[in-house]
Amino acid sequence: MDIQKVKEEVQKLREKIRYHNYRYYVLDDPEIGDYEYDKMLNRLIELENKFPELITPDSPTQRVGGQPIKEFGTVQHVVPLLSLANAFNDGELKDFDRRVKNTVGRDVRYIIEPKIDGLSVALEYEKGVFVRGATRGDGFVGEDITQNIRTIKSIPLKLNKPVDIIVRGEVFMPKKAFEKLNTERALAGQNLFANPRNAAAGSLRQLDPKITATRDLDIFVFNIQQTRDVHLKSHMESLEYLKELGFKIIPAILNTASIEDMAKVCNDWQDKRHALSFDIDGLVLKVDDLSQREVLGFTAKNPRWAIAYKFPPERQETKILDIIVQVGRTGVLTPTAVFEPVVVAGSTISRATLHNKDYIKQKDIRIGDIAIIQKAGDVIPEVYEVRKEKRTGDEKPFTMPNVCPICGAKVVRLEGEAASRCIGDACPAQISRLIIHFASRDAMDIDGLGPAIINQLLDNGLIHDAGDLYYITHDQLKSLERMGEKSATNIIRAIDESKGRGLDRLLFALGIPLVGTRAASLIAGYFGHIDNIITAEADDFLQIDEIGDKIANSIVTFFRQPQNIALVEKLRKAGVSLEYKRREIGNALEGMAFVLTGTLENYTREEAKQAIEERGGRVVSSVSKKVDCVLAGEKAGSKLQKAKDLGVKIIDEEEFNALLNRS
Numbered sequence: 001m002d003i004q005k006v007k008e009e010v011q012k013l014r015e016k017i018r019y020h021n022y023r024y025y026v027l028d029d030p031e032i033g034d035y036e037y038d039k040m041l042n043r044l045i046e047l048e049n050k051f052p053e054l055i056t057p058d059s060p061t062q063r064v065g066g067q068p069i070k071e072f073g074t075v076q077h078v079v080p081l082l083s084l085a086n087a088f089n090d091g092e093l094k095d096f097d098r099r100v101k102n103t104v105g106r107d108v109r110y111i112i113e114p115k116i117d118g119l120s121v122a123l124e125y126e127k128g129v130f131v132r133g134a135t136r137g138d139g140f141v142g143e144d145i146t147q148n149i150r151t152i153k154s155i156p157l158k159l160n161k162p163v164d165i166i167v168r169g170e171v172f173m174p175k176k177a178f179e180k181l182n183t184e185r186a187l188a189g190q191n192l193f194a195n196p197r198n199a200a201a202g203s204l205r206q207l208d209p210k211i212t213a214t215r216d217l218d219i220f221v222f223n224i225q226q227t228r229d230v231h232l233k234s235h236m237e238s239l240e241y242l243k244e245l246g247f248k249i250i251p252a253i254l255n256t257a258s259i260e261d262m263a264k265v266c267n268d269w270q271d272k273r274h275a276l277s278f279d280i281d282g283l284v285l286k287v288d289d290l291s292q293r294e295v296l297g298f299t300a301k302n303p304r305w306a307i308a309y310k311f312p313p314e315r316q317e318t319k320i321l322d323i324i325v326q327v328g329r330t331g332v333l334t335p336t337a338v339f340e341p342v343v344v345a346g347s348t349i350s351r352a353t354l355h356n357k358d359y360i361k362q363k364d365i366r367i368g369d370i371a372i373i374q375k376a377g378d379v380i381p382e383v384y385e386v387r388k389e390k391r392t393g394d395e396k397p398f399t400m401p402n403v404c405p406i407c408g409a410k411v412v413r414l415e416g417e418a419a420s421r422c423i424g425d426a427c428p429a430q431i432s433r434l435i436i437h438f439a440s441r442d443a444m445d446i447d448g449l450g451p452a453i454i455n456q457l458l459d460n461g462l463i464h465d466a467g468d469l470y471y472i473t474h475d476q477l478k479s480l481e482r483m484g485e486k487s488a489t490n491i492i493r494a495i496d497e498s499k500g501r502g503l504d505r506l507l508f509a510l511g512i513p514l515v516g517t518r519a520a521s522l523i524a525g526y527f528g529h530i531d532n533i534i535t536a537e538a539d540d541f542l543q544i545d546e547i548g549d550k551i552a553n554s555i556v557t558f559f560r561q562p563q564n565i566a567l568v569e570k571l572r573k574a575g576v577s578l579e580y581k582r583r584e585i586g587n588a589l590e591g592m593a594f595v596l597t598g599t600l601e602n603y604t605r606e607e608a609k610q611a612i613e614e615r616g617g618r619v620v621s622s623v624s625k626k627v628d629c630v631l632a633g634e635k636a637g638s639k640l641q642k643a644k645d646l647g648v649k650i651i652d653e654e655e656f657n658a659l660l661n662r663s
């Protein structure tokens, strides 16, 4: 192939792809479909693979390339990224207007923009090519997040003009992307982000840009920090210029000279903001004329030519109809206020958590109270305060029940805990916790079956206990929200595989109080089959070294409960192994001394030690000539060096597996 021709084709493809990226990600107005776009991108990737010397950092293929890093470097901002002074009401807006006019005269136009609730970033371009992205940090020094910034598709890697420029904007996560991300995290059993801002921050500060790339971040650019390539007269002109360069610019809400109009817009947007596809926490008012801005200048922290109008947290009055108690999946009793439905921050709400007894006491919340419900920066509603002056005398104080409203078992408050808990073993609220334990790694190790899926299965009535897991069908799994074909297949396979784990794992998985992995393994080894355990008396367990009264009684009590026997029968019918699999271990390592160093992929240190000891070997802590073998994992340190110096045999994990007869 003629390299000159390839170069031309690559050039053309890049221009086309850049243009369609712009239509799609910046203008939100695509001209072509995914198929056509992918065809061009794939052709470009093909050519770049064949001719890697043609790859440039501003190629559309180069958004996700870099490897994970250990920590972010720092960037000194050439022009500080100042923050804005705040106004919280009309009066403070008028004060701002007065100060501006006192300095520059009466003839002032203001631009109002949404105040995006995201993260401020500076983007630097040299000759039109993106070279650096940084967080705001303390305004003077930020973190270098160039690799993560590159993954944001609405940020151009190459501008339409070869200019040197630093711009400032706000990176944010659209509401839809936030909801999608949290649903995925819930399904994977991961912690949820509290709001889109936190999600955006967490995504931008990822050390692995590949993760950032999956997060659907977006940007609005609103300021030129520095450039010598153009002379502009007003903010509107500079936004126009930024647009010409290819940036996604902040949409202006109003361009006006009237302070009354501004106050009205600020009021109107408290409600209007909920219809936007992204979160805003206020509006920003800016003097439009750049020469007036120069005269106004800056205080130490803020420009004098702009102000942020912050929306007050939204509050509504309503009546508390009841305080009910919900029993969570871990047995915690949470009092919840139920009130007459009200619209706060764009959504209708009728409940708010009251957390615990102390919280209710501190705020003196009573059933029948008129309360002020608030939704602040967070999405979670709360009782801000109750209007004591509106009390009629009919209000009833709340008392925490001392028995569980679901199962009737005793409720206790543990030392040092704010929460009250139900301690009933058979409480439906605790079933979820038991099933999660059953599927966990050290128990039946059902890969992919995390808390979120288990809770969905429970909520949909597809399971009632751990035994039901073995009767779930592929179609039932697939009917769960956000469950894909492939995940469903994998989970069904993992459930099936878990049938053969053996009695020791099953005994631990049953969640019998006091029976940990060690006790489960000893008991399983001694009795050999679950039927022998079910029929055993407490004394029989005491024949086993290390097993005392408490564990013995706990097991006997457990198997006297009919629902636990029913569970065993369900497992038996499903083909779950109820037998102990004796592992042929042998004495292959008799008398040998080992030193462990570094981390192993498939063993914890304790497991490796156990495996050696079971075969007659022992583990010592320091390397000497008396040591037979050093087992070195990842990041092995000085012990490895010493072994080399002394000429002691060194083995890796694979050789260790072979020694144990496991490979």
Ligand code: IVH
Pocket (backbone or CB within 6 Å): 081, 082, 083, 084, 085, 113, 114, 115, 116, 117, 118, 119, 120, 121, 136, 169, 170, 222, 223, 250, 284, 303, 306, 308
């Ligand atoms: S102007 C000197 N405009 O709000 C320029 N800021 O403290 C000052 N923000 O973290 C910024 N939307 O990043 C401006 N339309 C907007 C904005 C905006 C969000 C952020 C800004 C800063 C904070 C103000």
